[in-house]
Amino acid sequence: MAQEDIFKKLTAHCKEYGYVFPSSEIYDGLSAIYDYGQHGVELKNNIRKYWWDSMVLLHENIVGIDSAIFMHPAIWKASGHVDAFNDPLIDNRDSKKRYRADILIEEHMAGIDGKIDREIGKAARRFGEAFDEKQYRETNKRVLSYQEKLDGISARYSKAMNDNNLQELRQIILDSEIVCPVSGTRNWTEVRQFNLMFSTETGSTAEGANKIYLRPETAQGIFVNFLNVQKTGRMKLPFGIAQVGKAFRNEIVARQFIFRMREFEQMEMQFFVKPGTELEWFEYWKEARIRWFRALGFGDDNYRFHDHTKLAHYANAATDIEYKFPFGFREVEGIHSRTDFDLRQHQQYSGKRMQYFDPEKGESYIPCVVETSIGLDRMFLHIISASYNEEELKKDDGSSDMRVVMKLPAFLAPVKLAVMPLVRKDGLPEIAEKIIQNLKFSFNCQYDDKDSIGRRYRRQDAIGTPYCITIDHQTREDETLTIRYRDSMIQERVAVSQLPEIIGEKVSFEGPLRKIQDE
Numbered sequence: 001m002a003q004e005d006i007f008k009k010l011t012a013h014c015k016e017y018g019y020v021f022p023s024s025e026i027y028d029g030l031s032a033i034y035d036y037g038q039h040g041v042e043l044k045n046n047i048r049k050y051w052w053d054s055m056v057l058l059h060e061n062i063v064g065i066d067s068a069i070f071m072h073p074a075i076w077k078a079s080g081h082v083d084a085f086n087d088p089l090i091d092n093r094d095s096k097k098r099y100r101a102d103i104l105i106e107e108h109m110a111g112i113d114g115k116i117d118r119e120i121g122k123a124a125r126r127f128g129e130a131f132d133e134k135q136y137r138e139t140n141k142r143v144l145s146y147q148e149k150l151d152g153i154s155a156r157y158s159k160a161m162n163d164n165n166l167q168e169l170r171q172i173i174l175d176s177e178i179v180c181p182v183s184g185t186r187n188w189t190e191v192r193q194f195n196l197m198f199s200t201e202t203g204s205t206a207e208g209a210n211k212i213y214l215r216p217e218t219a220q221g222i223f224v225n226f227l228n229v230q231k232t233g234r235m236k237l238p239f240g241i242a243q244v245g246k247a248f249r250n251e252i253v254a255r256q257f258i259f260r261m262r263e264f265e266q267m268e269m270q271f272f273v274k275p276g277t278e279l280e281w282f283e284y285w286k287e288a289r290i291r292w293f294r295a296l297g298f299g300d301d302n303y304r305f306h307d308h309t310k311l312a313h314y315a316n317a318a319t320d321i322e323y324k325f326p327f328g329f330r331e332v333e334g335i336h337s338r339t340d341f342d343l344r345q346h347q348q349y350s351g352k353r354m355q356y357f358d359p360e361k362g363e364s365y366i367p368c369v370v371e372t373s374i375g376l377d378r379m380f381l382h383i384i385s386a387s388y389n390e391e392e393l394k395k396d397d398g399s400s401d402m403r404v405v406m407k408l409p410a411f412l413a414p415v416k417l418a419v420m421p422l423v424r425k426d427g428l429p430e431i432a433e434k435i436i437q438n439l440k441f442s443f444n445c446q447y448d449d450k451d452s453i454g455r456r457y458r459r460q461d462a463i464g465t466p467y468c469i470t471i472d473h474q475t476r477e478d479e480t481l482t483i484r485y486r487d488s489m490i491q492e493r494v495a496v497s498q499l500p501e502i503i504g505e506k507v508s509f510e511g512p513l514r515k516i517q518d519e
């Protein structure tokens with residue numbers, strides 16, 4: 001299915017079930033800005049907690065902070081954002097649509113990669129067991145010609161980005177015959193640089209006003225607090241500082257639902273280490289972070305590392321963790337070994353020493369940093385697109401029905417338990433209410449007595465509620481009820497008193513957190 005159709009489907013589902021709403025909708029919305037609804041906010045909180053606990057609970061040497069969105073403007077000069085936080089943009093003269101030149105080229109390359117994958121897939125089916133992928137890649141003419149094309153574009157693209165050569169980027173677009181997806185033409189403008197930072201002003205009078213930026217990443221708030229935390233927490237290297245918070249980028253491409261937003265949340269952790277050990281820590285964090293993803297149970301093969309061959313001047317290693325979205329592998333997290341660049345820059349610009357006194361060596365130095373940086377909203381999109389299922393259900397009479405079910409990991413699901421009285425009389429609603437009053441301290445419960453039980457199940461499936469319980473007349477007599485499991489749709493009779501145990505185990509964060517602990 002095309003990327004746009006998938007986004008359409010997910011967007012509609014998220015809106016219908018209280019996950020994500022377009023911002024300012026009654027005023028026709030605001031491009032690339034979204035609001036989270038009653039279920040979305042719960043899922044987001046749970047993802048945030050999963051990340052936070054995996055950092056701060058599981059590591060004695062990682063602590064959290066919450067720094068302000070506004071920071072001294074010199075910080076963004078020191079970090080390089082004022083001068084170099086740019087995207088190359090290009091317009092199509094016929095459709096008047098604006099694109100990121102780098103993304104047009106990357107998507108074109110992903111398209112060629114997809115063609116290679118399809119050739120390999122076809123051949124694998126044809127040859128069966130005997131298929132040798134490596135040999136096929138090295139000998140099949142069609143695959144070789146795609147690969148040659150891909151390597152050619154990739155080399156030119158890397159060089160152009162490194163050299164900041166905007167003319168060459170345009171030339172690659174022309175030579176690769178990339179067309180505008182809207183107009184279908186190749187009538188492209190020049191490529192221009194565009195700074196992604198939003199700015200505003202502080203100060204009440206025009207004369208006294210100062211230009212100030214909305215932070216485009218949370219990391220700088222960590223760097224400038226490095227010594228505050230180190231000293232007040234008496235932290236010894238290696239140690240980490242974690243932060244979750246809003247970031248703002250004036251993104252040019254804004255047609256991708258919550259994949260690319262202008263206001264979004266990041267979950268970042270900067271790990272400060274002794275110079276010379278950073279590449280070992282980089283490997284450590286690569287493994288730790290991929291375990292975090294895999295513990296969700298969406299399939300190990302749906303994640304891959306994309307190591308950067310072209311490194312920013314301050315990095316000595318970098319990789320992205322990519323998830324296989326329904327529209328292809330895309331970055332969800334970046335892991336970067338940033339050397340001592342950031343602290344050194346802040347030392348230079350602020351005139352304050354940003355050094356760590358190493359009691360073992362008896363000397364001071366600027367530590368190196370390995371950072372892990374993940375978008376909370378992009379992770380949200382990953383979880384909902386991985387959980388969204390349309391299932392055909394065969395009925396006994398041979399006909400079939402359809403259900404949309406969000407197979408969210410139970411510990412992340414916004415609602416853990418839907419409590420449903422079979423009928424709205426005979427004291428059943430009161431029993432349901434009593435159960436909720438009892439369980440609400442541990443689980444997010446939802447009361448639902450509208451429509452038939454079947455329709456209520458469908459509604460909860462669409463929300464992703466892992467457990468539904470039905471109170472019927474028998475409940476009044478023997479304190480048992482029916483529990484129905486979302487994924488298997490199996491129903492069983494259990495005692496009311498068993499509920500905390502049955503639900504508690506599956507919705508606890510402990511299981512996934514234990515899985516990602518260091519072996």
Ligand code: ATP
Nearest residue numbers: 249251259260261264331332333334373374375378
């Ligand atoms: P991209 O290449 O997709 O623009 P990036 O490499 O600029 O991303 P980083 O600056 O490394 O991204 O940010 C770390 C993470 O923050 C990304 O992996 C992504 O999950 C998230 N992120 C970045 N920009 C956005 C955005 N505009 N909307 C939502 N999430 C974002």
